Amino acid sequence: MSSQVVRSIAWGLIAGALGLGTFMSPPPVMAAQELRIGFLAPTTGIFAQVGKDMTNGFQMYLDEVGGDFAGAKVKFIVEDEEGKPPVGVRKVEKLIRQDKVHMFIGGLLASTGYALAPVSTRLKTVYVASIPAADDLTQRDSAKFPYMVRTGWTSSQPNHPFGEWACEQGYKRIVTIAADYAFGHEVVGGFQKTFEGCGGRIIQKIWPPLGTIDFGPYIPTMKKDADAIFTLMVGPMSLQFPKQLAAAGIKKPVLGGGTSYDEFVLPSMGDEVIGHVSALQYSAALDTPKNAAFVKKYREKYGKVPSYYSESNYSTAQMIHEVLKKTKGKWPGTEQFVKMLAGVQLETPRGPVRLDEMRNPVHNVYIRVVRKKKEHGYDKDELWNTVVKTYPNVGQFWKYPKAEFLKQPVYSREFPPCKYCE
């Protein structure tokens, strides 16, 4: 290696360092009233379509109000978090340090939520968790994350009423099969807690790893004497499981966590999912004027039915706008913003939403059955999550007293223990 080589490298390094220093260091010019919002969604990789739904939801609301929140110009910066927690963390560092955002929103997976919340504490920036549903973010760990507000849901929230609904149907013995990660554990845990509370029995729990697409090993191990099957699938798993279940000749009733039949995957599904029941705080088939208008507008704009991922971020934008209306477009400061956002009460496409004192939404939970029919005046038979029952104003603790609920450990593979597993 000759000296000239080294010299040119040295110059390169110096020039590079100076370049970084000069081009990147001046903070963005503060426009009179600019609201900078960082948004994290996977735009590449397995969850690319979900990421698009998330972004579209928020963007649609922004377009409706012309990118203007009560006088504040919204600068909406979308970053690709690839569905990977570490990438999410790196992108948030960029959003906060480089773009000086007032808040960051999103992240997809529960694990990403767990990774992002500490960053909001460390860098004292508002984090609005519109999708990550990890229970403890707004439960046992809530005190650790003073700058976090959740506008989405906790994983167990819709599944508490769902467990009671299952009792009402007369199911006594249920087998669960769910993706083996925090979100799956919490969804199953919530369901099990209330289902066993009203006399039901979970007789077997099966945990295929996240991303499993061949269910061949698991389906035959399911107990034959169960009354029903409870499933929780995400992403590509949602598509394969019902098909392989049907092919294996199993005709038991199927209940599922909301994401298993979300509208983002429903159009790709076959008729084998007709009759499957799930619980969530949203359904595109929800028959309210507000939702009908939302669905029509969204579908016209993006060519597909909105999923809960779209709705949740649309409503989030709506809630943030609500806060800015009160401050007349001024940024109220981090602490104050968190307080104000937590106080918002609003009519959204999913129904009325308010936040509890741990900054998690209280909203309706809908029991939805997949049916092939015409909805909202569209003239073609399609698969829709038809709402058959509404549990109004469900909070994250269901009917349990908060203090008592928080004393039990967070739902996991081990909790609630499987008392009736054979």
Next chain:
Amino acid sequence: MDAQFWLIQAFNGISYGALLFLLASGLSLIFGVMRIVNLAHGSFFLLGGYVALTVIWTTGSWLLAIPVAALTVAVVGLLMERIFLRPLGFDPLRQVLLTVGFAYLFQQAALDIWGGDNLDITPPDILKGSIVIEGLHLPVYRIFMIGMAGTIGLALWVTMEKTRIGAMIRATVDDAQMARGVGIDTSRVSMFIFALGAFLAALGGVIGGAFLGVYPGLDFAILPIAFAVVIIGGMGSLTGAAVGSLIVGLADNFGKALFPEVSYFTLYAPMVLILALKPTGLFGRE
């Protein structure tokens, strides 16, 4: 755990292994002939699924989609070999990095062309449903996968053992220099093998598309499993690919069914064991 359980699990393992065979046989041959660790092999699998979907959307024919997708991807592989890999000569490191680059390019291109939706290939009705034998539900599609892999395996075997090109390939696998010495155009052989590998992977993608789905990220999800097959079976050996696929398919299936907690170990443990005892794999040659 009755006999029925063991039978159905074995059946599932074998059918999964059949799909793996389509993917891994090409990878193994490419390795054997060209000494290339092809990290773009998962991309061929995924592209196969996507091209098939396009054919199905435009013509509605699933039967037509299979050859069109496999041949299209074979051409992609052929061009990649001719234009990019061949000029590098024999340089394992740079070749592997080049295939990584292509894996990224293919991934982004697939996302731009087909979007990020989780898609699914719907096979004809005749392949749906299941056959019931003595209370055992055997999905027809899984039987079809086994049949398909068997047919392809047989065709490959006949090609390798009974034809001139097969003899040339075997000679190249054994000793490329010697093969060149006796007048075999190893460059041609390499081109053929790389295209064949891409063809097989894409075929696997179409067949597997009805079973695993077609979605961005499938390429990198399936790749490690294909490598496990090749490492266990032996690099460059067709028999090895077949046996390796069966071992991995069964180990994966029974591992997940019997020891769900440690399911990945049941996949990787045989691999490490084989690496320790016979680094070239069960049927590989030094």
Next chain:
Amino acid sequence: MESRRKLLIVIAALLAVLIVTPFANSYVIVLVTHALIFAILAMSLDILLGFAGLPSLGQAAYLGMGAYLTAILATRFQFGLDWTFGLVVVLGILIGAATAALFGLFAVHAGGVYFLMITLALGMCVWGLAYRWNSLTGGDNGIVLPTRPEFGIQLADDVTYFFVVFGFFVAALALLTVLVRSPFGRSLVGIRENEPRMRILGYHTWLHKYLAFIIAGGFGGLAGVLWAHAHGLVSPEDVVLATSVDALLMVVLGGPGTLVGGAVGAGIVVFLREYLSTLVPWWQYVLGGVYVLTILYLPGGLMSVPERIRGWRARWENGVRVKFPRHTS
């Protein structure tokens, strides 16, 4: 004379980074810190690839071992959050080296493309452990670390942490430079160029390669410890194949067998992955393109560019074809 000038220039470049970075905006500081950590990983890989001629596809495994060790000690035992951080660094290096010592038994005797394949498989095993051994590694969730260590100085401050990482980087660069110039380092090059001859000359070539493998693992473990605290999160994503492949790209892009090249390559790849992806949605084209173009047009890496330019210039001026040295990879 020649080598003293080289040294001076490298020192000048390091000083430039050291002086300019703290004044840059805080995102640049974070990026440079990440780049320096990956530079350590890339240099550890360069020992194998550039000097011993062993292209490892599993270098992320050692980074992962160091990172998980740090995270587990910090969250379970509150260990390594004060002066004991120094001990964690030592333990991180040891666990990286120990893992390499184990893996080396499988890998080192294999040559060329088999080595690629076996290291790939071993790397996958570490990923499998990180991903499925929920009770220890937190599985898919990974482990979120508490605040960075504090012992008189507060590493939680980004500039302070940058200085610390910079210190480790310089130490690693110095140690590795001494290593490659030692008789041991020369023997590695000899093995790369002609292993049978070295064996005839009486060298125990397997042992030399095995030692190099362990040393590389140790430095990989060091990078892991620093990475865990830089990031505040350790996740199976850190040990995926893509990380190992990126490390290889860093070395090849910078120039194998130059140590400094790996560092330059690390800077570029970290910048591409972390910053470019925030500018354009189609960043994978750029990343893929960099791979392909590097392989096709930069066989000797960036470090060979000035030489090539001089070669062209000489050819232009003299009308004589100058053959420039090709770096082996």
